Amino acid sequence: TQLLEQSPQFLSIQEGENLTVYCNSSSVFSSLQWYRQEPGEGPVLLVTVVTGGEVKKLKRLTFQFGDARKDSSLHITAAQPGDTGLYLCAGQYYNQGGKLIFGQGTELSVKP
Amino acid sequence: NAGVTQTPKFRILKIGQSMTLQCTQDMNHNYMYWYRQDPGMGLKLIYYSVGAGITDKGEVPNGYNVSRSTTEDFPLRLELAAPSQTSVYFCASIIDMNTEAFFGQGTRLTVV
Numbered sequence: 001t002q003l004l005e006q007s008p009q010f011l012s013i014q015e016g017e018n019l020t021v022y023c024n025s026s027s028v029f030s031s032l033q034w035y036r037q038e039p040g041e042g043p044v045l046l047v048t049v050v051t052g053g054e055v056k057k058l059k060r061l062t063f064q065f066g067d068a069r070k071d072s073s074l075h076i077t078a079a080q081p082g083d084t085g086l087y088l089c090a091g092q093y094y095n096q097g098g099k100l101i102f103g104q105g106t107e108l109s110v111k112p
Numbered sequence: 113n114a115g116v117t118q119t120p121k122f123r124i125l126k127i128g129q130s131m132t133l134q135c136t137q138d139m140n141h142n143y144m145y146w147y148r149q150d151p152g153m154g155l156k157l158i159y160y161s162v163g164a165g166i167t168d169k170g171e172v173p174n175g176y177n178v179s180r181s182t183t184e185d186f187p188l189r190l191e192l193a194a195p196s197q198t199s200v201y202f203c204a205s206i207i208d209m210n211t212e213a214f215f216g217q218g219t220r221l222t223v224v
Contacts, residue, residue: 006154030209030210031209031210033212033213035213040218041217041218042116042202042204042215042216042217042218043155043202043213043215044215045212045213048210048211048212050210086152088154088155090155090213092209092210097162097168098143098160098162098206098209099157099160099168099170100143100145100157100160100204100206100213101157101171102147102154102155102156102157103154104153104154105152105153105154107152
């Protein structure tokens with residue numbers, strides 16, 4: 001059984017601070033995705049990483065995929081109140097026939 | 113441009129009742145998923161399907177059943193509803209492995 005361990009579960013910071021969210025597994029991903037979810041809505045894709053060691057940037061968000069394809073991180077620089085929300089990592093594994101598993105989520109609150 | 117449509121949006125069930133949550137997508141996606149999400153938490157996979165006529169169990173399948181007779185529809189059946197099934201249910205679809213998941217608006221189910 002594959003598990004996606006996401007940490008931290010809760011994060012409350014001041015505007016302007018930096019933060020990092022981690023997503024780890026004991027198995028190798030074929031791809032890993034990061035989603036953001038607003039209250040009352042479904043998750044919306046931020047990024048997909050496929051290649052080991054890959055780094056992608058989306059404005060103040062930086063996503064890294066581990067060399068061994070077992071872990072990923074999301075780093076936010078100079079967080080803004082508009083970044084508040086639930087961040088979710090999701091992975092698909094080799095030889096798992098399309099199964100898409102989510103981590104436990106990180107509830108981020110950025111205070112002005 | 114409907115995307116993924118879930119019905120109903122809200123439902124209250126009594127213990128022991130049954131119901132079907134409907135999910136349909138108009139994007140000709142092969143893969144479809146059902147998740148449940150408890151407050152402030154990630155998504156837990158209930159069942160998924162990689163194509164019409166093919167379904168498989170996810171992380172938490174007990175108490176649920178699914179069918180996939182067409183590419184477009186993936187209904188989730190609850191038999192003998194229990195309070196532990198109180199949750200928000202999301203349906204999602206992807207066109208292929210490692211691609212973006214599109215989500216419905218969710219169904220908020222309360223079992224009393």
